[in-house]
Amino acid sequence: MGDWCLIESDPGVFTELIRGFGCEGVQVEELYSLDDESFCQLRPIYGLIFLFKWRQGDEPSGTLDADSKNIFFAQQAISNACATQAIVNLLLNVHEQEIKLGSTLEEFRDFVSGFDSANIGLALSNQEKIRTVHNSFARPQVFELDIRSPAKEDNYHFITYVPINGRIYELDGLREAPIDLGPIKEGEDWLTTVRPIIARRIEKYNEGEIHFNLMAVIGDRKAKYEKRLAEIAEAGMDSDDVAQEVYNLQSMIHDEEEKMKRYRKENVRRRHNYIPFIVEMLKILAKEGKLVPLVEQALDKNAKKELEKEAQKKTAET
Amino acid sequence: MSVLFANAAANQRTTSGHLLEFKAGRSALEQGSTPATRKVVSDKAKGTIFIKQSQDQLMHFCWKNRESGNVEIDLIVFPGDTEFIPVKECKDGRVFILKFKSGGDRRIFWMQEPKPDKDDEICKKVNDLLNNPPALRSTGGRSTTEKSSAFGNLANFSGALGNGEDMGAFSNMDQNQLMQLLSLMNSGGAADALLPQLSLNANAAARESPSATPPPRTAQNAAASKAPAQAIDANQAIQLSQLRDILSSIPATSSRQQRNVVELSEVLAAKNVRDSALANKDRLISHLPDQEEKTEQELKETLTAPQFRQAVDTFGHALQTGQLGPALQHFNVGEAAVNAANSGDLLAFSKKLTEVEQKTGGKSTDDVNAQINAEAKAEESTESAIQEPKPKRGKKDDDDDNMGLD
Numbered sequence: 146m147g148d149w150c151l152i153e154s155d156p157g158v159f160t161e162l163i164r165g166f167g168c169e170g171v172q173v174e175e176l177y178s179l180d181d182e183s184f185c186q187l188r189p190i191y192g193l194i195f196l197f198k199w200r201q202g203d204e205p206s207g208t209l210d211a212d213s214k215n216i217f218f219a220q221q222a223i224s225n226a227c228a229t230q231a232i233v234n235l236l237l238n239v240h241e242q243e244i245k246l247g248s249t250l251e252e253f254r255d256f257v258s259g260f261d262s263a264n265i266g267l268a269l270s271n272q273e274k275i276r277t278v279h280n281s282f283a284r285p286q287v288f289e290l291d292i293r294s295p296a297k298e299d300n301y302h303f304i305t306y307v308p309i310n311g312r313i314y315e316l317d318g319l320r321e322a323p324i325d326l327g328p329i330k331e332g333e334d335w336l337t338t339v340r341p342i343i344a345r346r347i348e349k350y351n352e353g354e355i356h357f358n359l360m361a362v363i364g365d366r367k368a369k370y371e372k373r374l375a376e377i378a379e380a381g382m383d384s385d386d387v388a389q390e391v392y393n394l395q396s397m398i399h400d401e402e403e404k405m406k407r408y409r410k411e412n413v414r415r416r417h418n419y420i421p422f423i424v425e426m427l428k429i430l431a432k433e434g435k436l437v438p439l440v441e442q443a444l445d446k447n448a449k450k451e452l453e454k455e456a457q458k459k460t461a462e463t
Numbered sequence: 464m465s466v467l468f469a470n471a472a473a474n475q476r477t478t479s480g481h482l483l484e485f486k487a488g489r490s491a492l493e494q495g496s497t498p499a500t501r502k503v504v505s506d507k508a509k510g511t512i513f514i515k516q517s518q519d520q521l522m523h524f525c526w527k528n529r530e531s532g533n534v535e536i537d538l539i540v541f542p543g544d545t546e547f548i549p550v551k552e553c554k555d556g557r558v559f560i561l562k563f564k565s566g567g568d569r570r571i572f573w574m575q576e577p578k579p580d581k582d583d584e585i586c587k588k589v590n591d592l593l594n595n596p597p598a599l600r601s602t603g604g605r606s607t608t609e610k611s612s613a614f615g616n617l618a619n620f621s622g623a624l625g626n627g628e629d630m631g632a633f634s635n636m637d638q639n640q641l642m643q644l645l646s647l648m649n650s651g652g653a654a655d656a657l658l659p660q661l662s663l664n665a666n667a668a669a670r671e672s673p674s675a676t677p678p679p680r681t682a683q684n685a686a687a688s689k690a691p692a693q694a695i696d697a698n699q700a701i702q703l704s705q706l707r708d709i710l711s712s713i714p715a716t717s718s719r720q721q722r723n724v725v726e727l728s729e730v731l732a733a734k735n736v737r738d739s740a741l742a743n744k745d746r747l748i749s750h751l752p753d754q755e756e757k758t759e760q761e762l763k764e765t766l767t768a769p770q771f772r773q774a775v776d777t778f779g780h781a782l783q784t785g786q787l788g789p790a791l792q793h794f795n796v797g798e799a800a801v802n803a804a805n806s807g808d809l810l811a812f813s814k815k816l817t818e819v820e821q822k823t824g825g826k827s828t829d830d831v832n833a834q835i836n837a838e839a840k841a842e843e844s845t846e847s848a849i850q851e852p853k854p855k856r857g858k859k860d861d862d863d864d865n866m867g868l869d
Contacts, residue, residue: 148499283498284773410754414770417752422765423778424794425750426736429743431813431820439735440813443725451723 147276149225150283153415154196154301154358157408158282159232163362165278167247168236172366176359179344184336187363191244192235192307195343196358206315206342211322216309217254220266221318229279231303233269234316235362238307243364249274262322285418306343308335313342367401370394482592484513485585486575489526489536489805490558491789503553504789505573510535512572514592522596524561524589526572535802536570540593547589549582557582561589568784568807725809727779733766740766783807 152158159173171191176183184190210216217237221230236246237254246254253272257265269275305316306326313335315324326342329335347357374394377387430436490505509529516522524545526536544565550558557574574582740747744762751757751765765771781787788805796804797819803811 148497150498280498284770410764411768411770413752413754414765414768417770417774419750419771419774420778420790421794422747422750422771423731423775424791424796425746426731426740427813427816428796428820429739429746430731430736431817433739434817434821435735435739436813437810437817439730440725440810443730444723444810446729447723447725 147271147273148280149223149229149270149276150280151225152228152279152282154228154303154360155411156360157411158415159194159228159360160405161408161412162229162278162282163232163236165281166275167249168245169247170241170244170365170368171236171362172364174361174363176361179340179347179359181337184334184340187361188334188336189241190336190361190363191239191241192305192362193339193343194231194235194360194362195304195306195346196301196360197304197346198301198357205317205320205324206346207324207326209320209322210314210325213314213323216314216316216323218262218265218316218323219257219269219318220262220321222263222266222270226270226276226279227303227318229275230266230269230318231305231316232362233275234318235305235307238309238314238316239362241364243368266318282412282415284415306339308339313339367398367405370398370401374398481513481515482597483585483588484511485581486510486529487512487526487559487572488575490556490571490573491786491805492571493789503550503556503558503571503573505556505558506789509575512589514589516596520596522593524593536806538570542594542596545593547586547593549586559586566784570785724783725779726776727782727809728772728775730779731775737763737766779809782812783809 152162156173156175163171163173173194174187176187176193217234219230219234221227233250233253236244236250253269253275257268260268302317302319304318307314307316308329312328313326315326317324326339329338343359374391377391377394427436430439486509488506488508488510490503492501493504494500495502511527511529513525513527514522515525522540522542524536524538524540525534527534538561545561545563547559547561550560550571557579559572559574561570561572563569574585576582576585740762741759744759747762748757748759751761754761778787781790782804785805785807788801791801791804796816800812800815800819803815
């Protein structure tokens with residue numbers, strides 16, 4: 146089946162992941178709230194990826210639609226691959242002109258046409274090209290006990306919300322089939338219909354802690370702005386308003402370019418093995434006689450914290 | 464090296480003989496041929512594993528280097544906290560792993576006894592000794608243990624039990640059970656909450672048989688013990704409160720640590736290291752990732768980049784759980800520093816590294832390698848080679864290592 150590494154759930158990772166698959170015309174942005182304004186800024190939103198702490202025994206929020214012939218659905222075969230699985234489940238259900246899946250994803254889609262969802266999932270986990278791109282976002286694992294905070298990464302699950310043919314579906318790789326969440330209300334944007342569903346879900350998990358992420362797969366913004374600029378240029382319009390719009394568009398294009406540069410930088414850092422740098426840094430501090438005092442300082446701070454905790458516990462008990 | 468109570472070091476000087484000794488070497492896990500595999504890499508040094516019990520009844524699992532005579536690993540082990548098991552995946556070596564249940568620490572060793580036929584027996588003996596330490600031998604425990612330490616008080620308490628004084632519910636709770644209680648505390652179990660169950664258990668034992676029942680090993684076992692629910696009578700209540708007082712005076716460690724563990728990213732916080740980094744940027748820039756330009760800007764950004772800080776924390780955790788030794792050997796940090804890393808002692812590691820770095824005059828790893836090669840060549844060609852003074856190996860340093868908590 147091949148090894149799939151754990152990757153971070155971060156819009157930069159997902160955007161580059163999708164581009165790495167060869168898909169063009171989309172990017173991923175993080176949503177920090179469910180209000181209309183946040184959605185507005187990002188429209189058109191092709192699908193949502195919801196990341197949460199998975200608990201056993203949760204009832205599905207809708208009915209399982211096992212007969213769906215025009216829904217692409219891959220069941221999860223490997224847990225480390227779940228980010229890619231959620232993304233593929235989303236992309237292969239979006240039929241927009243602006244989105245070009247690219248040869249890798251198109252070949253995959255054609256290959257599994259007619260398969261049942263379990264076998265699609267298996268086929269995905271065996272997809273060499275896709276797996277290679279996925280793994281290229283993993284951190285170099287140098288130690289056996291690669292202690293990343295287990296609370297952050299274990300048991301986190303991704304599901305996809307996507308509108309298909311006038312209905313909203315929840316695609317959860319751990320379920321047997323897509324979940325039908327109902328029709329999109331007449332004349333309404335699908336996001337308006339899906340918002341309360343997601344809000345309810347967040348409430349279920351909330352318990353005072355925020356352990357979920359919501360990401361939107363949206364159209365490539367730079368492309369959208371450039372298209373608009375081209376429109377303006379072609380129409381030969383010329384006025385203050387237009388000049389303002391052109392200026393805004395150019396500055397937004399610049400922002401998008403900076404953002405993509407930043408994503409790339411971050412991903413390079415993710416892949417980098419920092420051990421030689423760290424050791425050299427430790428040596429430098431050691432030579433300057435700074436290392437021991439810094440370590441002692443940290444140890445003292447820790448010890449103080451422990452004592453404070455103990456003292457608090459005692460006062461709580463009395 | 465995992466010294467929970469500072470006074471335990473003092474007790475080591477008056478230990479009885481070793482309870483078990485066998486030839487073994489150290490090993491460690493390194494990355495294997497693919498990202499998901501690991502391989503066991505063994506250190507060639509000839510050594511001995513020995514198990515001893517110090518005056519305060521604590522069991523020590525130690526490893527001594529037979530060539531230098533130095534005891535380089537000295538772990539205090541609480542009953543029920545470890546298991547010593549063969550690593551079956553290693554088909555070509557007689558490899559064993561000492562796993563700690565509290566804290567996740569693991570140490571790997573390979574048998575150096577000439578014949579493998581006693582390996583199983585040795586393994587069994589290790590587990591026996593560590594998990595069922597010999598009980599108090601004399602009731603005169605109170606005269607030799609430190610009065611000032613909380614643990615000493617505990618030993619006194621159990622010593623008093625041994626005298627057969629009427630302590631009610633605790634008369635059947637021997638040193639073993641008290642040690643188990645301590646080990647539960649160490650692993651974060653709420654010892655206070657367990658006391659009623661333990662006393663009830665002991666009470667049930669008193670009614671059933673005169674000898675101590677097998678003590679509960681884990682918090683879950685204690686809770687699940689089938690001791691009947693009874694009202695605790697006044698007599699028992701008094702002894703419970705005495706035990707509680709003693710236990711609460713023992714400094715509790717947080718559940719996942721046997722010692723003070725720090726986040727290395729705090730030590731290497733940007734504000735702490737920025738000046739040194741920039742002053743030595745030539746040494747660092749070559750280790751930066753391949754960005755569009757490997758410049759001072761990237762260096763500055765690296766110090767605060769979350770990816771870097773995560774890598775630093777991972778490194779710090781690996782070092783403090785004794786896994787970093789083998790990897791560090793490739794970086795010319797000096798043998799003493801590698802040993803400190805093997806025992807997970809960050810402070811000792813920092814001290815040893817400082818000694819080495821201040822001696823070699825602050826050269827980069829590449830330069831040091833070049834220097835070593837040059838010196839080796841020089842030694843070959845001349846008779847009077849100037850030797851680098853060897854790092855101190857006297858008792859003083861060993862004590863420093865043991866008192867890592869300071």
